[in-house]
Amino acid sequence: MGPYMPxxxxxMPSRGPDKDDDTKGETNQDEDDSSSDDEIGPSLPGARGSAADEEAAAQxxxxSRVQTAEDKITRDEWMLVPPEHGDWTSKVDPTKIRSRKFQTGKGARAPTAKGGDNSLWMETAADKAKRVADEVMGVRRPANETGEDEDPKAKAARxxxxxxxxxxxxxxxxxxxKSLMEEHSKSKDRKEEDDPSKRAFDREKDIVGSSKKIGLQQKKQMLERAADFGSRFSKGSYL
Incomplete structure (x- = not known):
């Protein structure tokens, strides 16, 4: 009974590799078990699986890019091509809009000049900014200015x-x-300027000025009414 004697x-051997290796293997296994217990959720895929997933994602x-390119909205040709001369749209050239007034004579029904600059129909914001800058600097002629090749009849009508x-x-x-609105505005301003409630007492305007407007006939009538003023009252009678 009891342990054996060494x-x-x-x-005895110089070292005990078997015991040390067994102890180290048990320690590593315990560490792996403890580390695997701490993880939550699925584990990361291996190197072979990640490459396949990346290839599938790239495909x-x-x-999706090919489908987006196929589904891209394209405009019709009539939206991109400028109108031809003689078309009804040539009469609504945005660069030759007249002032909003009543036009009389032959020029009111005359079409716009031929041979205009059709590039204005397709210019972008950057092209428009460059064109305006060139017109301001005098590099090019303004787009709404009539050219030298204008039709003589159209020029004469204009x-x-x-x-x-x-x-x-x-x-x-x-x-x-003057219009009624202008006359009304002036009379209103005149009344507001001569409003006695908004200024101090003025003898010339309030007394002398008003008495000058009364004629001799009006004064005579006022005196006659004042003389007969007492006859309008009578004494009372008691029962």
Missing amino acids: APIDQ RRLA MEAQETQRRIEEYNTKNRG
């Missing part, structure tokens, strides 16, 4: 319409009176 020292992204408009405005300025 072997003599000269018969999905490529397929000049006639401008001259007619100038003569109409000149006639109205000389012969026509």
Whole structure:
């Protein structure tokens, strides 16, 4: 009973690798078990699985890009091509919009000049900014300015319409009176300026000025009424 006696020292091996290896293996196994117990959720995939997943994800992204390119909205040709000359849209050129006034004469029905700059229909914001800067610096002619190749008939009609408009405005300025709105505004301002409640007492305006407006006939009538003023009252009678 009891433990065996150890072997003599000269018969014992110099080191005990079996025992140390068993102890180290048990320690590593315990550490692995404890570390695996601390993890929550699924474990990370291995190197082979991650490469396959990345390839599948790349294929999905490529397929989505191809589908997006196919589903891209495209505009019709009539939205991108400028109108041709003689078309009804040439009459609504945005660079040749007239002032919002009543036009008379042949120029009111005359179409716009031919041979305009069609690049304005397709210019971007950057192109428009560059064009405006060039027009301000004098590098190029303004887009709404009539060119030298304008039709002589259209030019004559435009000049006639401008001259007619100038003569109409000149006639109205000389012969026509002021509008009712202007007269009403002036009379209102005059009344507000002469409001006695908004100024101090003035003898010339309040007494002398008002008496000058009364004529001799009005004064005579006022005196006659004042003389007969006592006859309007009578003594009372008691029962």
